[in-house]
Amino acid sequence: MDQKNRDKALKILAAVIAGVSVSAAVTAFLYFPHKGIMSNIFRTASSSLASNSADSSAVKTVAAQEQQLHDWRLVLVNYSHKMPDNFQHVIVNELGVEMDSRIIEPYKKMRDAAAKDNITLWISSGYRSPEKQQALFEQEINSYYQNGVTYADAITKAESSVAKAGYSEHNTGLALDLNGVREDFGGTPASNWLQAHSAEYGFVLRYPADKQSITKIKYEPWHYRYVGVQHAKEMNRLHMCLEEYVDYLGKKEKAGD
Ligand SMILES: [Zn+2]
Incomplete structure (x- = not known):
């Protein structure tokens, strides 16, 4: 050179x-x-x-959930997780309600299987746009305000009962309220059937009674969430709600499993 x-x-x-x-x-x-x-x-x-909240385990659970997993079926939307701006979904009108097009077939299969066991399932609420969510939230504030509390208190109360725009799982189109929003739905044959079989079609009870300290939502026997068959079965096997399951998978991913 x-x-x-x-x-x-x-x-x-x-x-x-x-x-x-x-x-x-x-x-x-x-x-x-x-x-x-x-x-x-x-x-x-x-x-x-x-x-x-005095529940430090719930704080820990949140700590590990900073990021969403790369699986649309596991998108986490709750009090501290706004629906990601880039969440892709196609909302369609089907069976009288709006929902993510990807859950129509799984839902119909579940409904038909239930019908064979003489159980009637119907959807009372599916997708809600962030605008509609916001309107619901404002309605809730007004109803408290009109009942004589201060505006600030009305907001606090509304926050504890209705999710803000973007913070409701219904904004994803992957959540379905079934057979009416009825407190007494739990324990009915339809509810028991769902508990036993919904995972076979990819749906989980999203707000179980024994997970309220984690979900921060009271027991909602009517609210089911699509996560896919594999995840639904795994969540049931591990007895985890979505917050716990996303946390668990996130840690597993980090550990390189
Ligand atoms: Zn719901």
């Missing part, structure tokens, strides 16, 4: 090193602010939780 070629080789080497450094810097810039934002969100979520 003569002097000229050596210089050329050195220049190329320098350019490569510079290129690697720049991309490392860009990667760091893109990555770390993101981590910073996520940990800020987590701090906000956990501190507000800690202030209104």
